[in-house]
Amino acid sequence: WLFGRLLSGCTLNVGGRRFPFTADLVTHLPLSRLSRLNRCASESELLEFCDDYDRETNELFFDRHSDAFSFIVAYAQHGALRLAPSMCELSFLNELLYWGLDSAELQTCCQRRLDQRMNDCYVHFFPECRFSDYGLYYQKDQYGGRDFGNKCQGWMETIRRTFEEPTSSLAAQVLATLSVIFVIISMVVLCTSTLPDWQSLGAAQQGDRRSHRSVPSGLVESICIGWFTAECTLRFLVSYDKCEFVRRPLNVIDILAIAPYYISVLVSFLTGEDSELQRAGVMLRVLRMMRIFWLIKLARHFLGLQTLGLTLRRCYREMLTLLVFVGVAMAIFSAWAQLLEYGLDPVPEASDWASIPSACWWVIISMTTVGYGDMYPVTVAGRVLGGVCVVSGIVLLALPITFIYHSFVQCYHELKFQSSRDHAGLCSE
Amino acid sequence: WLFGRLLSGCTLNVGGRRFPFTADLVTHLPLSRLSRLNRCASESELLEFCDDYDRETNELFFDRHSDAFSFIVAYAQHGALRLAPSMCELSFLNELLYWGLDSAELQTCCQRRLDQRMNDCYVHFFPECRFSDYGLYYQKDQYGGRDFGNKCQGWMETIRRTFEEPTSSLAAQVLATLSVIFVIISMVVLCTSTLPDWQSLGAAQQGDRRSHRSVPSGLVESICIGWFTAECTLRFLVSYDKCEFVRRPLNVIDILAIAPYYISVLVSFLTGEDSELQRAGVMLRVLRMMRIFWLIKLARHFLGLQTLGLTLRRCYREMLTLLVFVGVAMAIFSAWAQLLEYGLDPVPEASDWASIPSACWWVIISMTTVGYGDMYPVTVAGRVLGGVCVVSGIVLLALPITFIYHSFVQCYHELKFQSSRDHAGLCSE
């Protein structure tokens, strides 16, 4: 304590700049490193808290950023702690923590800027968090260091990499290309199978209109299903963590897209080819259409779709806002439109406007400025309401979308950056 | 004065940096702290204006920011006062005020930047202003410190918090959830009551088409109304300032949404169930539809809707601009369209285009790019005008909306920040 008091007349040399060490400073910043200095009983204890001490000039040396310290001194004098504009926000935070302050003591506006900055940088400083955040790829960093003792595991690792990392080897690229081709083929078959000409051709070949599938399209379908099943099974077998595997969104979609085929085959088998069930089988047609979600498998290979997925995950709050806006506006405008166009009419004729739910269709088509023209107001009051509805629709829809844009741009840059780093890492191996 | 003149050869030490104290400096900055220094008669008087004075080195010490002072010195020399880029704008303003200058002496562009910055930060530095600005929540900071002497007031305070702050306790959360559920139920009943099937069902039950309400929906309606009335009354009773309570927008909406039910019940009671009035009662239907505004009660619980409300309040000027743009464009285009499509036709047939107000409908539907297709120009001149109208509509509508976007983003961040702070405050209690 005695020694500490002697110190109070000394100077602090922070990064080459000298600051007088006044009792004032210690009083105003009670919890910081300086107050501990003051309590030091000996020189050796002192050196735990500073980098050097020059007894002659009575000077304490700190190898820290001088600008940051001058802002902290200003804080002690004027009571407002602000970010030093000439420093990186994160460096400044480091300095604050070193001197025993934390970010809560910053002015509100500076604190907000620091938060913003930390959000921006988070994914780059802790990339493993990002990986687990959207789980599109496997965390190779985490498991890469494992010791695969036997040959079998080495093989599994090779297969895993071939399937999960399209750029890891030539075989992986061929596999990825094949996968994309199979998706596209199955989509083309699905689309063409609904064309009238194709259907009549298939019907002619089979002699009746019993089935929507002609023979060749049925064959192609089976091959695609076979491929996807094999791919999905293999990827499941070689994955490290089976439990985590089935929870990944892209894998869930895989299963949802493959399962219906087997269910419909099973139903056909159980009920017989010509049973009543299959003819009018609404459920079977719906199941069959689930196959369209195979398209989302393309997300494995296109940066744009991955970005979209990540954006949707991050913007669920903004999506909800969009939904609430549209919902509230739809309810209010449709109720009033129904009243003005139908309810106030002594002899209501416009049967399109008879109920609020059917007026909702008009509202959503007008707010989004689509305007098919199947419904439109004809009364003067209804038209005024229509104008207000359209203009407020433009404003309302655009507001939350602005947020989604910003998030999309951010996600895109992140994924692009990571992808280019992965590539670079691959090349340097 | 003599002493002051001696001073003129001394140096100013501002935040560790030395500046020569020339008469020149004083001449150019006549109203500032320095000129007062110059007029000091003794050293004790001098110390009122500076932090320290070293007689030996003839040096005046100021514990202020050296960068800011160097900019002020530059002002004295070159006549242009600019913001120091390496400082927070608000800190710099503090320094200016200390030295006896004010922001009006800044260069115009710097002044604009300072204004902008102050606008950005205003709500954070003076949060109480913000609260009263949009009045969605009660000013707890202002009244929180009050001394509630008796138990009764303590109870009222608890009830008030339960109703006004959805996150304050478990009971408050249950209440908020119940409130949202009641709003949704009443909306669903309102919508379904207009469905033809439902109406015929209700009519079948009652034997005639006299009433639009079937028995169960009438019951649900009564329960909802009862709940809302009770909630509104309680909140009114426990509010601090009754006068301020009824002026808050959300409460006004509450009253507007509840009152019509009682009015219609009253009218029914006065005129009798089967009276002529009620059958064709246009006013009653309108009053009934007022209930749709209950939806706006959701704003209490959704950040997005609060943001929208705050945005609308702040952007009333931009809204007006949007209105003026649309109005002027509508008048000009509809007048010319009517002339080209109807007025110049020797034998006018297109009765849709007969008057300017009906042409307005076409203009608003075209400018917003809805395009129902119920009206469209057929003459060549009319089509050219139509193209111009559509393109200028896209430009005109988007211009003021850009401002509304920016305001929305700003409002969203503010409310989010405050909400997270409220939560944090709650947790730390």
Add this chain to the structure above:
Amino acid sequence: WLFGRLLSGCTLNVGGRRFPFTADLVTHLPLSRLSRLNRCASESELLEFCDDYDRETNELFFDRHSDAFSFIVAYAQHGALRLAPSMCELSFLNELLYWGLDSAELQTCCQRRLDQRMNDCYVHFFPECRFSDYGLYYQKDQYGGRDFGNKCQGWMETIRRTFEEPTSSLAAQVLATLSVIFVIISMVVLCTSTLPDWQSLGAAQQGDRRSHRSVPSGLVESICIGWFTAECTLRFLVSYDKCEFVRRPLNVIDILAIAPYYISVLVSFLTGEDSELQRAGVMLRVLRMMRIFWLIKLARHFLGLQTLGLTLRRCYREMLTLLVFVGVAMAIFSAWAQLLEYGLDPVPEASDWASIPSACWWVIISMTTVGYGDMYPVTVAGRVLGGVCVVSGIVLLALPITFIYHSFVQCYHELKFQSSRDHAGLCSE
């Protein structure tokens, strides 16, 4: 010369920082102030180029910004002149000019930033340029200082201010309000005069359908015209520069809006009330509709409309780009659409698509996403082209509009700033 050589070993003290004065520096910056220093023959000559010279320490003093000079020294050493980030760009330019360099020696990217900055600030530093730039208001600064010797001119000045500056006095505000009311009344009369009910009413009063004007609307029209004529004449009489007055856009619109009435009255007078000419008088109806442009007179009183006007003036280049984009896209898409929908059809039936100009109507309505539904492609090739046309329309139209937005925001802030300054100036008078 000899003296100069002695100098070469001295130091430069710029704003308190010392720089060695090497021959190297002079060699690399041959045209600057320093080389002139070097050529000085005596100390007195030397003091013309620097602020002070200390013979003892052989030091030259300059009261300039030390950071800027250190960047200039860096330029001499490394050959790249960059803006000092810690300074205002305009201050830095001042320093450059002082030392005898100009902005052309800056690195290209810094030069661009400086240009941008100067563009941003231009209007604020030279407000008189801005005034003459869009000419909505009279340049009071320029003429304000004139000496109006006699009372008559003082009166004229008062009237001029009353008419031109709506906020200058109570009388001016009343005048402005009256003017807005007259515009709105005349617009309402113009609109209602086309309503069928009103027309039949007017016709009933006059016994035939000869005139579109009923008696009361004719009266209101005359009063409005009288007011506008009087206002315009007075403003012309009290204006300083008659020639400049008639070239201002808002005055041109005034004249264009008033003149048609007198022309039509003249024509009626010359040809007689019942002449053949007036009955089918196409030109008269067109002239009458010119009156709609009175609405633009509102621009005098609404900041939003002034902003729009200024934006249109500044963005004529972007408007042209928009026009060229729309024109080129319209030509290409309409030609191909006509070919695909009509030209390739062996038995062409779709008469809507018969010619390229009529296909243009479809293209503009599709590109702007209006989609009335009066024309749409039916062939597969036409629909593919339609999809491409719509998507490229969205992209093409939005690109130049982005620029117009930015310009609008800029103009809005400028006018708002000026308007608030005018108000402030008025209050402080």
Add this chain to the structure above:
Amino acid sequence: WLFGRLLSGCTLNVGGRRFPFTADLVTHLPLSRLSRLNRCASESELLEFCDDYDRETNELFFDRHSDAFSFIVAYAQHGALRLAPSMCELSFLNELLYWGLDSAELQTCCQRRLDQRMNDCYVHFFPECRFSDYGLYYQKDQYGGRDFGNKCQGWMETIRRTFEEPTSSLAAQVLATLSVIFVIISMVVLCTSTLPDWQSLGAAQQGDRRSHRSVPSGLVESICIGWFTAECTLRFLVSYDKCEFVRRPLNVIDILAIAPYYISVLVSFLTGEDSELQRAGVMLRVLRMMRIFWLIKLARHFLGLQTLGLTLRRCYREMLTLLVFVGVAMAIFSAWAQLLEYGLDPVPEASDWASIPSACWWVIISMTTVGYGDMYPVTVAGRVLGGVCVVSGIVLLALPITFIYHSFVQCYHELKFQSSRDHAGLCSE
């Protein structure tokens, strides 16, 4: 080595600021300039690595930026290398390279900022890269220095400049104007030739409807074709590199636009004027319509169109994303819409919805909010899907377009800057 060790106690003077030269510094930055200093055996060797050495004060002088070095010292101490905020990012990179570090050692966020900055500036620092990047103009800088020995080449150079640089001389401007006029004339002829009145006129003149070209339009067409052929041939003859010339996009368009005329003339000649082929000649009509691409020749003279071209080249990745988004959304929504509107209907009647490809037309027209109204869902499920489709269409389309906007703005500024520099260069010659 011995000498190096003595050095370890000395100080480094970087740009006037002193730093202690500790062994610590060398240990942490092993590959840098400092470690080489440490290995120097003599003073002369030392001076290769620093600017000066003062034996007395044991001080090493470096004429470098002191701020940058202080950041490098901070790196050695705290292990995080960050950009100095008070310096231009590119200057800082220069400093890093001087001291023997490279940009890979920067923190990730700073590295990203540096990359961004370098991308922004790249085109300005290496203008020749930009030229070859989009190849609209010839690289005059590259070839400008060539020695054209004989007069013939001088002439060719003059002609080349006249054609390729519209602003280079009066003749060039006349040529450019003529070229634009010819393009516009040929477009007008092409458009009017499809007008019914014009066709009947032409048919009347020729006595039958054999040809779509009337005599005068045929003549104008031949003149235009002649002009374009001559221009294209001349420009080919005087170009330096014939191979590069035919690969430039604008020249490819030229050839594609001219060739069809000669092919059709050739076909007419071979098959005879009245042959069956020409009458129904679908291919000939398609070839004829290729002429519309002459419009793209205007890109030579309009900055806006050049910007568009450059944007499309740079944004091919974003365009692809847009395509993938639209494609995936179209497939999913059209499949489900077909199912809901047609597939689930026991007695399908809506023949518009019979196949997925025809439902695609509805999806693209709805997602872009055009909404012609030729197809719209009528079932409740279909309408819900329609609402989702429209809202997601608005979001999906806008996301990649945001990127295209930013790129367009960037391209526009670059081309404008270059164009103004070219003009300035021309004037100063």
